[in-house]
Amino acid sequence: MKDFTPEIDWNDKVISIRGLYKSFGPNHVLQGIDLDLYKGENIVVLGRSGTGKSVLIKIISRLLYPDAGTVNVLGQEVPNLDVVTLRELRLKVGFCFQNGALYDSMTVGENLAFPLRRNMPGMSKAERDKRVALVLEAVGLSQTVDQMPSELSGGQRKRIGIGRTLILRPEIMLYDEPTAGLDPITCTEINNLINEVQRRFKTSSIIITHDLTCAKATGDKIAVMKGGKFIRQGSFDEVFGSNDDELIQEFYDYNFIQ
Amino acid sequence: MESIEPSEKPVITKGIDHFFFNFYNILKFIGRFFVEAFRPPYEIREFIRQCYYIGNKSLLLITLTGFITGLVFTKQSRPSLAEFGATSWLPSLISIAVLRALAPLVTALICAGKVGSSIGAELASMKVTEQIDAMEVSAINPFKYLVVTRIMATTVCLPILMFYNGIVAMFGSFVDIHLNEQTSLTTFFQNGFQNISFLDFTSSLIKATVYGFTVGIVSCYQGYHATQGTQGVGKAANVSVVISMFLIFIEEVIIVQVINALR
Numbered sequence: 001m002k003d004f005t006p007e008i009d010w011n012d013k014v015i016s017i018r019g020l021y022k023s024f025g026p027n028h029v030l031q032g033i034d035l036d037l038y039k040g041e042n043i044v045v046l047g048r049s050g051t052g053k054s055v056l057i058k059i060i061s062r063l064l065y066p067d068a069g070t071v072n073v074l075g076q077e078v079p080n081l082d083v084v085t086l087r088e089l090r091l092k093v094g095f096c097f098q099n100g101a102l103y104d105s106m107t108v109g110e111n112l113a114f115p116l117r118r119n120m121p122g123m124s125k126a127e128r129d130k131r132v133a134l135v136l137e138a139v140g141l142s143q144t145v146d147q148m149p150s151e152l153s154g155g156q157r158k159r160i161g162i163g164r165t166l167i168l169r170p171e172i173m174l175y176d177e178p179t180a181g182l183d184p185i186t187c188t189e190i191n192n193l194i195n196e197v198q199r200r201f202k203t204s205s206i207i208i209t210h211d212l213t214c215a216k217a218t219g220d221k222i223a224v225m226k227g228g229k230f231i232r233q234g235s236f237d238e239v240f241g242s243n244d245d246e247l248i249q250e251f252y253d254y255n256f257i258q
Numbered sequence: 259m260e261s262i263e264p265s266e267k268p269v270i271t272k273g274i275d276h277f278f279f280n281f282y283n284i285l286k287f288i289g290r291f292f293v294e295a296f297r298p299p300y301e302i303r304e305f306i307r308q309c310y311y312i313g314n315k316s317l318l319l320i321t322l323t324g325f326i327t328g329l330v331f332t333k334q335s336r337p338s339l340a341e342f343g344a345t346s347w348l349p350s351l352i353s354i355a356v357l358r359a360l361a362p363l364v365t366a367l368i369c370a371g372k373v374g375s376s377i378g379a380e381l382a383s384m385k386v387t388e389q390i391d392a393m394e395v396s397a398i399n400p401f402k403y404l405v406v407t408r409i410m411a412t413t414v415c416l417p418i419l420m421f422y423n424g425i426v427a428m429f430g431s432f433v434d435i436h437l438n439e440q441t442s443l444t445t446f447f448q449n450g451f452q453n454i455s456f457l458d459f460t461s462s463l464i465k466a467t468v469y470g471f472t473v474g475i476v477s478c479y480q481g482y483h484a485t486q487g488t489q490g491v492g493k494a495a496n497v498s499v500v501i502s503m504f505l506i507f508i509e510e511v512i513i514v515q516v517i518n519a520l521r
Contacts, residue, residue, distance in 0.1 A: 058391075090395055093395070095391075103389055104389070115396040118495070
């Protein structure tokens with residue numbers, strides 16, 4: 001559980017999704033998704049692999065187009081945006097990939113500086129280096145600045161991935177399976193980092209996971225996905241208070257009993 | 259840029275449908291290249307880095323193959339010309355063969371194998387590890403940064419490498435001629451270039467530019483649209499080389515026909 005109370009503005013929706021559908025050929029992945037994310041809130045989308053959780057955040061950042069439905073992010077209708085407006089919006093919406101997606105040919109420092117160099121050409125090198133150092137300090141990996149991504153562990157790569165997203169100071173963070181494939185101690189470190197990002201940078205986040213410990217530690221609200229729909233939304237206790245759905249029962253048993 | 263895929267139920271047959279969808283997607287890819295290439299901001303630094311990378315990577319191989327091509331071609335041609343006592347025509351014969359046909363073709367094939375496979379594999383690996391998506395969500399245009407710069411670099415570098423290959427091949431030929439006929443370098447080049455016309459130079463330049471563009475487009479397209487994880491990386495590298503080489507031969511036939519009609 002969080003050791004701080006997040007400042008959530010319940011009057012300010014930063015993401016609002018209505019009636020979202022997406023299919024890949026005969027595979028109907030999303031079948032009528034409704035979701036609201038408020039300013040300062042962390043929502044965890046929980047579900048089994050292949051249920052379309054990652055597709056949802058890829059649609060939010062317009063890596064994919066929806067088949068039907070509306071996706072409103074910071075007041076902008078994402079599927080209809082022109083290139084320039086989309087670019088401006090993407091500066092405010094950070095996306096952390098499952099494996100970090102660090103650029104292999106660049107050092108950690110260059111990975112972090114790259115989005116700044118591209119998007120803020122007027123920024124001086126000293127200022128850029130200062131921001132890189134600040135972010136590395138925030139993710140607890142200042143010593144890795146000159147290392148190549150191949151020299152980092154899985155957990156470190158994810159932390160640097162989060163750092164690279166933070167460097168543009170986004171208002172919204174989208175995390176794709178932030179704890180997948182990590183040992184329990186590193187998972188706890190990543191969960192703490194997600195909470196620290198929310199507290200320190202005042203971000204709103206959608207966290208995609210199938211890890212209930214991560215969901216419990218980071219989520220202000222949990223949305224459980226099954227069959228392309230949310231079958232339950234609410235606080236952790238509300239969702240898992242009555243295990244009347246088979247999937248919720250299975251999730252709970254697997255994570256906390258086994 | 260989402261590419262269009264054929265539907266589950268084929269319109270003609272699955273293979274033919276795939277061919278036409280791929281053809282349409284490549285045309286779209288080429289169209290996007292021209293739109294992005296002339297729209298600022300220009301990625302000059304990355305373009306220069308790619309030029310250096312392409313030149314640096316191919317230089318040794320181009321030097322070796324150029325030298326060997328010139329040397330072997332001279333050795334093979336000498337007995338036929340010697341029968342008519344016409345070995346003095348060797349420099350002229352070699353320069354025409356090298357400049358008109360061998361240099362552009364050999365350089366293009368080497369670049370297709372060395373540079374094309376490398377670009378295909380690099381972009382495919384970036385695609386399957388979500389590095390291209392990571393650029394996109396960071397408000398960076400990956401097409402402009404990765405694709406445009408590489409296609410421009412292959413298009414610009416291949417003609418330069420082609421002329422270099424031609425000079426080295428001529429030097430290889432000179433070594434053999436000098437050892438057999440004791441011809442001086444000045445005489446060799448005077449004889450060699452006396453039958454070379456402006457059209458020969460320009461046609462080779464056009465050929466090399468077209469081949470460079472082909473290698474760039476094919477390898478970038480294959481890499482940028484790679485799927486199926488690590489298996490897709492190998493496939494992208496392999497298909498980049500095969501299709502590039504195939505197209506280079508077809509283009510050679512067409513360009514030679516056009517040039518001969520102009521001659």
